[in-house]
Amino acid sequence: MHDFLSILPLLIIVGGAILLMLLSAFEKVQVEIASFISMAFFAAAFFVQLLVGCGPETVVFAKIFNGMLVTSNFTMVGGLIILGCGFFTAMSAHSYFKVNLFCTLEFYCMMMFAACGMLLLTMSQELISAFIALEIMSLSIYILVGYDRANVTATEAILKYLMLGAFAGAFFTMGTALIYGGTGTTKFAGIATMISATPAAHPFLIAGSFFIFAALLFKVAAFPFHAWVIDVYDGASTPVTGFMATALKTAVFVVFANFLALSAGMHSSWITFLFWVSVLTMFGGNLVAIGQSSLKRMLAASGIVHSGYLLIALVAISTDHFTGSVIGYYLAAYAVGTLGIFAALSYLGGKDEKRGTFDDFKGLAQVRPYSAAAITVFLLSMAGIPPTAGFMGKFYIITSAISAGQTALAVLGVISSILSMWYYLRLVINMYFYEAEDSFEIAGSPLATAGTFVLVVCVFAIGLYPIII
Amino acid sequence: MFEYALSVMIFLPILGGLAMLLMPISRGASRITGLIVSLVVLLMGIELFLGFTGTGGMEYLENRPWIESLGISYGLGVDGISLLVLMTGAVLFPMVFAIFTTQSKGYYANLLIAQGAMIGAICATDLVLFYIFWEIMLLPIFFMIGIYGGPKRLPAxxxxxxxxxxxSLLMLAALVYVGVSYHNQFGKWTFDIVQLGALDLGGGFAILAFLMFMVAFAIKIPLFPFHTWLPDAYTEAPTATTFVLSAIMAKIGVYGVIRFVIPVFEVEFVRFAVLLSLAGVVGMMYCGLAAIAQKDMKRMLAFSSASHMGIIAVGVFCMNTQALTGSLFQIAAHATSTGVLFLFVGLMEERMGTREIGDLGGIAYRAPIFATFFAIAMLASVGLPGTSGFIGEFLIILGAIKFSGFIGFLAGTSLIIGVCYMLWMFQRVFFEKENDRTAAFPDLNVREILTFLPVILLIIGMGIFPQTFIKKIEPAAQLQIAKVFAMTQSQVAETTVPKPGHNNHKN
Structure with missing residues (x-):
């Protein structure tokens, strides 16, 4: 029964995906209907997840599927974020594909399959199931990235992503094999027992965890595996980019934290490594972002920086009382801000995403003051200015880092967010302090617009009532 | 009803401003709304001032837990330290709405949001809440300078x-450090400033955190050598923003040092006091000398404002009751005098389209009332006896001499520089020959006279009856100073007799 309850949201999503797949055989079913169907399924799964996970206990279901999966508050929050991302992405895709006509029903179907891979990934407590989940997610995302077949940048993006992603998948398998060789098990709990039983780490274990880290760091675009992210985000269509930047990162960070928190020995031996990765990710990402002139590329690079902040939280997690609340909160805050800005770009971008650079948005505030205000709120949240969700997220991360004795890392994180002000403010300045040259006509449906404003409310709601997470 | 006075004073302007931005109303209606809201805040401020007992503790307390897992609460309160700062925030705003009639809706809305956020920062007793308001108050300023500012507004x-x-981001790291240290020492989370006063910090990280706090406040004040943003921002900003920046926001920097830095970092503060007061004095002199050389009146006033902020800061760093009381008094005195001067320059610019000192002259013959008001505000700003400026500066110099004869001497002499540039400017602008431009200068009309008169009277009133104000703030200042000395002495005693096996300086 617990097994069934814990994967019920996942089953709902799979059901929706299969339904869409079958429907796509009929010519009469339109793309708009598909987006409504997927929204409905995402919403239903969201509420089921909320109902299952709203209890007070930290670990909801411990030993499900023979210990291969776990449902804790942390995975629940991760799942909620992913489902929310799916919902809002479907909303903005609805508007986006009114103008850019290359969508078929399978788009939403693929998105739901990706979401179900992500949900499974958050719950995995075992390396093989994690790998399967990772691949379900990645394969669907590859298709989504290259969905616009006629577009050269999209084709370039998928080629890069597929090649490198295949390597990452191979690394993950290799790591799993080595860990199995070292410990004789692929379950997180079993690995933890082995680590605490043998103080001197087995070379296979070290090498195996290194490979797994490499694969996961690739997926979250951490230094030095971040180079792909700019081109891929740029090439994918705007709603997909938003989905990748938020839901995918959430799923991978949840499993990353679960893996890292499995034993104190594991965490402490990798802490210096992660410290430097996090510092380099933050500053490398900032350097890349400062030089960009395209908004999507800037947001991709700022996504790297946010991965760096999340890595700070990973360095600071306590393996004894691991709740993941800091990471979960930051992921939610980041997801809301990023999704919001991509939703806004979906309806402001126009046909073939003709408005995509900083200069294209000059004077937006005069023509569309509410949209400009919404984008400003998202940017401020990403920059960590109160009273937005991003501020509380940053506050929690700094607090957890200093509590864990990582004061230097906290200060470096702060310095990095000072640097990031530059490119966030640049867009605000362009929107407000210049005369409008464009008419910013909005074609398509109002759904993306509605989603944007709902997300503005979310930014403040999550920021002012952090208790909900 | 009045127990929520502070919350109302904070959120009425903020919500009013946001509503104005969201609703399609005309510019006239938005100005009237702004005027009404700021008048309500003013009346509440006066009521609050009269009801303030001045025992040295916090009054009008509001406290409810907000984020319990980290001990963050929604805590507000006023004591002698914040009273006058709060009053400047409440009293001066209606003037802006009354005088500037031709601005756009967003301008008035941003002003209201700035006012609410500033009052919030002044009243907050929780460090995190303070930080939130501190950051929010920058946003309206950012938009006002960027949208409504002068030709070189973007770089500014x-x-x-x-x-x-x-x-402020550095301050964020430092305040988290303070909270975590409290948690390590006392086993619970809080960011309440009264409880944080019990902290016993030491070691390298404490000094680093102290410096981070000081840098944040020094930038806002601005203290030498962090003042370089000031001339550009003050000059390019629209008049009302310059007024808000100089009259209130700079004061919140000083207030932040008194409220949040001194109680937590007593030892570090005492250690750095001489250096900091030197920075204050150097800033005074440097900005004063720079003011003499300016051709633009607004830029001159910007430097003069920076110079006066230097002396207010010196008063804080001298750490005795006289100097601290003087600083708190001078905060209000300087806000009224310099703030009004900025508004006058704004008026002149509106009427003549220039603020170059060289283009002006002979205004006093055309506009005697304007010239008289200007003269009173200017003399208060240079500290003429009988005006508000004298009391504050006198107390600060007195305290500075008690602290260190050298600092006191330097501070006293640099006041003379202030007299030089102000009087020279006054001579060139108001006397000498009138030209085509100034010949047509209309005097203040009735509305403007009625707007300025209360503040001019306040300037004189504060100079003649300072005791009304001082008796409300002095107990709190005494208490603050007494706490610092009690804390530093107990620390000295502890460090001279180290207890074996007990580590006081826990990080």
Missing amino acids: TLKITIYTIAG
Whole structure:
């Protein structure tokens, strides 16, 4: 029964995906209907997840599927974020594909399959199931990235992503094999027992965890595996980019934290490594972002920086009382801000995403003051200015880092967010302090617009009532 | 009803401003709304001032837990330290709405949001809540300079924003450090400033955190050598923003040092006091000398404002009751005098389209009332006896001499520089020959006279009856100083007799 309850949201999503797949055989079913169907399924799964996970206990279901999966508050929050991302992405895709006509029903179907891979990934407590989940997610995302077949940048993006992603998948398998060789098990709990039983780490274990880290760091675009992210985000269509930047990162960070928190020995031996990765990710990402002139590329690079902040939280997690609340909160805050800005770009971008650079948005505030205000709120949240969700997220991360004795890392994180002000403010300045040259006509449906404003409310709601997470 | 007075004073302007932005109303209606809201806040402020007992503790307390897992609460309160700062925030705003009639809706809305956020920062007794308001108050300033500012507004906006954000993010790291240290020492989370006073910090990280706090506040004040954003921002900003920046926001920097830095970092503060007061004095002299050389009246006033902020800061760093009381008094005195001067320059610019000192002359013959008001505000700003400026500066110099004869001497002499540039400017602008431009200068009309008169009377009133104000703030200042000395002495005693096996300086 617990097994069934814990994967019920996942089953709902799979059901929706299969339904869409079958429907796509009929010519009469339109793309708009598909987006409504997927929204409905995402919403239903969201509420089921909320109902299952709203209890007070930290670990909801411990030993499900023979210990291969776990449902804790942390995975629940991760799942909620992913489902929310799916919902809002479907909303903005609805508007986006009114103008850019290359969508078929399978788009939403693929998105739901990706979401179900992500949900499974958050719950995995075992390396093989994690790998399967990772691949379900990645394969669907590859298709989504290259969905616009006629577009050269999209084709370039998928080629890069597929090649490198295949390597990452191979690394993950290799790591799993080595860990199995070292410990004789692929379950997180079993690995933890082995680590605490043998103080001197087995070379296979070290090498195996290194490979797994490499694969996961690739997926979250951490230094030095971040180079792909700019081109891929740029090439994918705007709603997909938003989905990748938020839901995918959430799923991978949840499993990353679960893996890292499995034993104190594991965490402490990798802490210096992660410290430097996090510092380099933050500053490398900032350097890349400062030089960009395209908004999507800037947001991709700022996504790297946010991965760096999340890595700070990973360095600071306590393996004894691991709740993941800091990471979960930051992921939610980041997801809301990023999704919001991509939703806004979906309806402001126009046909073939003709408005995509900083200069294209000059004077937006005069023509569309509410949209400009919404984008400003998202940017401020990403920059960590109160009273937005991003501020509380940053506050929690700094607090957890200093509590864990990582004061230097906290200060470096702060310095990095000072640097990031530059490119966030640049867009605000362009929107407000210049005369409008464009008419910013909005074609398509109002759904993306509605989603944007709902997300503005979310930014403040999550920021002012952090208790909900 | 009045127990929520502070919340109302904070959120009425903020919500009013936001509503104005969201609703399609005309510019006239938005100005009237702004005027009404700011008058309500003013009346509440006066009521609060009269009801304030001045025992030295916090009054009008509001406290409810907000984020319990980290001990963050929604805590508000007023004591002698914040009273006059709060009053300047409440009293001066209606003037702006009354005088400037031709601005756009967003301008008035941003002003209201700035007022609410500033009052919030002044009243907050929780460090995190303070930080939140502190950051919010930058946003309206950012938009006002960027949208409504002068021709070189973009670099000015960037400069002030990057400067202040850099400072405040460093402060964020430092305040988290303080909270975590409290948790380590006492086993519970809190950011309440009264409880944080019990902290016993030491070691390298404490000094680093102290410096981070100081940099954030020094940028806002601005203290030498962090003042370089000021001339550009003050000059390019629209008059009302310059007024808000100089009259209130700079004061919140000083107030932040008194309220949040001194109680937590007593030892570090005492250690750095001489250096900091020197920075204050050097800033006074430097900005004073720079003011003499300016051709633009607004820029001159910007430097003069920076110079006066130097002396207010010196008063804080001298750490005795006289100097601290003087500083608190001078905060209000300087806000009224310099703030009004900025508004006068704004008026002149509106009427003549220039603020170059060289283009002006002979205004006093055309506009005697204007010239008289200007003269009173100017003399208060240079500290003429009988005006508000004298009392504050006198107390500060007195305290500075008690602290160190050298600092006191330097501070006293640099006041003379202030007299030089102000009087010289007054001579060139108001006397000498009138020209075509100034010949047509209309005097203040009735509305403007009625707007300025209360503040001019306040300037004189504060100079003649300072005791009304001082008796409300002095107990709190005494208490603050007494706490610092009790804390530093107990620390000295502890360090001279080390207890074996007990580590006081826990990080």
